[in-house]
Amino acid sequence: MKLRKVTAASAAVLALALSATACGGDDKDSGSGSGGDKVKVGIKYDQPGIGLKEPDGSFSGFDIDVATYVAKELGYEPNQIEFVETKSADRENALARGDVKFIVASYSINDKRKAKVDFAGPYLLAHQDLLVKADSTIAKGADLNGKNLCSVAGSTSATNLRDKIAPKANLRTNSGYSECIAALQSGAVDAVTTDDSILAGYAAQDKYKGKFKLVGEQLSNENYGIGVKKGDKATVDKINTALEKMVSDGSWKKAVDANFGPANYKNEPAPKIGVIVK
Known part of the structure; x- marks a missing residue:
């Protein structure tokens, strides 16, 4: 009787151990750099042309x-990538916590x-512009005097433009750029300002094709x-090598x-790795 109790207990311990091993085996991810089952990558979910989660759950953008x-x-096929939404205010924390392996989310180096955090790249040089x-x-920016300008609440780009270039511009803020673009389409505002890459992403949407244009002001780098x-550093070096290859084989363009x-x-043109344009 005593032997049966020991055997049953041992079996229970063994079953528990196997269960724990199985659970752990599902999460070799995030981030060993290569060869794991999946990798978590931080992106934006709400920037057309940059990083957008589509209604069907897929993702699109540069x-x-x-x-x-x-x-x-780094060794991962597309079906091994788990895209994780990382809002601007949480990007540094997401990396520090290990929530993601790396972040590609219109993340300006400063x-x-x-x-x-450490940065690989840069992989794109954008400029503040007007749509x-x-x-x-x-x-040009000075033409906004007496006009209505839109940007998102808390943005420094619009206030800098108004304070330094068009002091008589009427600044309107919204919670997101989608609202600014809709206001531009309706005529409620005369221009929207943020990075030209973000503006181009919105303007490239099917519903807006041909309706907007970028002014071409390079108000910041x-x-x-x-x-x-x-x-x-190991991951930074691997990513830099990947970016150089992406440019050289034509995939970047x-x-x-x-x-x-x-x-x-x-x-x-594609920026050189490690070269920051001030």
Whole structure:
């Protein structure tokens, strides 16, 4: 009787151990760099042309193409990528917590962020610009004096433009750029301002094709980088190698044309790895 009790207990322990092993085996992810079952990548869910979650659950945009290419070079097929929404305010924390392996989310490199995370790239040089209607006479920032300008609440780009270039512009803020674009279409505002890549992404949507144009003002330099957990130099090096290959084999240009082309986006050439344009 005593022997049976020991055997039953041992069996229970063995079953528990097997169960724990099985559970752990489903999550080799996030992030060993390569060879795992999946990798978690931080992206934006709400930026057409950059990073957008479609109604059917799929993802589209330039950042998605870059992330997919990089992940493949790290050893992951598209079906092994788990895209995780990372809002701007939480990007550094998501990397520090290990929620994602790397972040591709219109993530401009600056000194404040570099103190908290490491960056691969840059992989795109964007500029603050203006989006106006296709028949608009606005040709430069100063033309916004007396006009209505839209940006998102908390944005520094619109206030900088108004304070330094068009002090008589009427600034209107919304919770998101989609609302600004709708206001531009209806005529409630005369221009929308943010990074030209983001504006081009909106303008390239089927419902807006041919209705808007980029003014071409280069009001700032935004060096988009791929965020990696601080100290993970090995992953930074692998991503940089992947980005160089993406440019050299033509995939980078193909992704730019596919995501921004319909908006006649005059993109900068692919930036050199490690070179930040001030």
